[in-house]
Amino acid sequence: MSRAGLAVRGVHKAFGDAPVLRGIDLSVDPGTLVAILGPSGCGKTTLLRLLAGFDRADAGSIALNDQILADDRAFIPSHLRGIGYVPQDGSLFPNLSVADNIGFGLPRSGARAERLAAMTSLIGMAGFEGRMPHELSGGQQQRVALARALALQPTLVLLDEPFNALDANLRRTLCADVRRILKESNATGILVTHDRDEAFAMADIVVVMRNGVIAQTGTPRELYDHPVDLDLARLVGTAVCLPATLKGGVAQTCLGALPVINSSACPEGRVLAMLRPEQIRPAAAGHDGVDVAVRGSSFLGPLIWLDLLCRNEGLSVPLMACWPAAEADAIGSSVRVVVNGAAMVFPVKYPL
Structure with a gap:
């Protein structure tokens, strides 16, 4: 049995003859925020899709809190994994209000209104419940997308480069807000990014990927002060x-x-x-x-x-x-x- 939290063991994935992931091993403790950092094509988005259940690995296993999500015998589909997902552009339903976007998937019970109120307060958007997505700024849309992912109280939240479309100042502000929101929710989060500043600002632990393998794992300070090689040193800062x-x-x-x-x-x-x-x-x-x-x-x-x-x-x-x-x-x-x-x-x- 794996320990509580996320456990990825020996995961391989190829598309045709092209290997994308080559033996990924990763453990994430509950409540930890992890950033997967690397250049385009290194395999980080593919790994996120395997965790979400959008794709299947060719080999290896993925477990969450000692429950096997995928291995050579079992595969739990994405909607049954208890995992929240925040895509790059937020992907809000354009015909639904803020409240209905956040509450999408919540049961129609007496606790629904209480949960919606808690979520809008958490993201700092109380009073915006009736707004439509086109009436929101880019940063507000991403906050709503995060609240929607958290509303069902998932075990794990996956964030797929959620700040890409935002300007630099808004990215810095929203990055700090998202970290605070995830910490206040006691959520385990995994952020995929190619931006060193985002990874360092958001994460407790940074996982650097290169060519389908994990090159180094550590705190932002550990990676910056003690990179395993010069290529990694240049990835995480000026050398x-x-x-x-x-x-x-x-x-x-x-x-x-x-x-x-x-x-x-x-x-x-x-x-x-x-x-x-x-x-x-x-x-x-x-x-x-x-x-x-x-x-x-x-x-x-x-x-x-x-x-x-x-x-x-x-x-x-x-x-x-x-x-x-x-x-x-x-x-x-x-x-x-x-x-x-x-x-x-x-x-x-x-x-x-």
């Missing part, structure tokens, strides 16, 4: 790569000698050292550092991004740094910088 020589757990770079977090990942010798942009900091007055040229800057409200060039021992290495905008006074044609924290190292097979 600043420096040619380096690794010896004795220290990487010698154009920015000086840097301690290394994962020195056992590469043999000693030539490597790439990876930093995050916020680790490259302005040196305090009177402190040692390395002078680098400023090639450009981008002001983004509270932050400023710097395009830098480090010239050292015949090398010209491009750098990106991210500073609080309050430190912009230190920026001229050149700046002196230091590195805060340790680097990670990766094989030189990766391009800069």
Whole structure:
């Protein structure tokens, strides 16, 4: 028996001769919000469809709270799984009001009105019950779609890139709202997205998929600070790569000698050292550092991004740094910088 929660074991799926999922294993504890992150074509939407019961796996098993939903002997159809589903565009019924959309599928009992009131309050839309979908903003439509998915008190809620059609500011706001709503409902949720910011903002745990397999699973902080390889490091954030020589757990770079977090990942010798942009900091007055040229800057409200060039021992290495905008006074044609924290190292097979 699987433990309570969602348990996916050895799931394979192909379309014709093209494998899409190749041995997926995933466990999700009750009440956890998980984001499945990856580029288009990695298999994340296919996995979501298998969980929902829209498609069948070629091999493997899916269980929810110790009930087998699908394996080589059993298959429970989607409408009997107790799973809520929020599609990309909300897919509200255009001829039904907000209340009727949310209540679609609820039994006509005395508790129905109470449940509708609870749902509209939860999504912050009390008083909108009589509105029609075309009278709502995109964000309001997605809230209604989420309330409809939660109204039947599902064991699991699946969200298929629900913020795709929204502008950036609304996506940030709605992402925070959806996380709050799911947490207040004590729901287990799985979000599929190709957007790192959405995944990090929404999820307790992020599952990164590549080429039909799970590349790494962890908290957003774990993935950002300790990616398994440089490709994944670049997927979850900006990576600043420096040619380096690794010896004795220290990487010698154009920015000086840097301690290394994962020195056992590469043999000693030539490597790439990876930093995050916020680790490259302005040196305090009177402190040692390395002078680098400023090639450009981008002001983004509270932050400023710097395009830098480090010239050292015949090398010209491009750098990106991210500073609080309050430190912009230190920026001229050149700046002196230091590195805060340790680097990670990766094989030189990766391009800069």
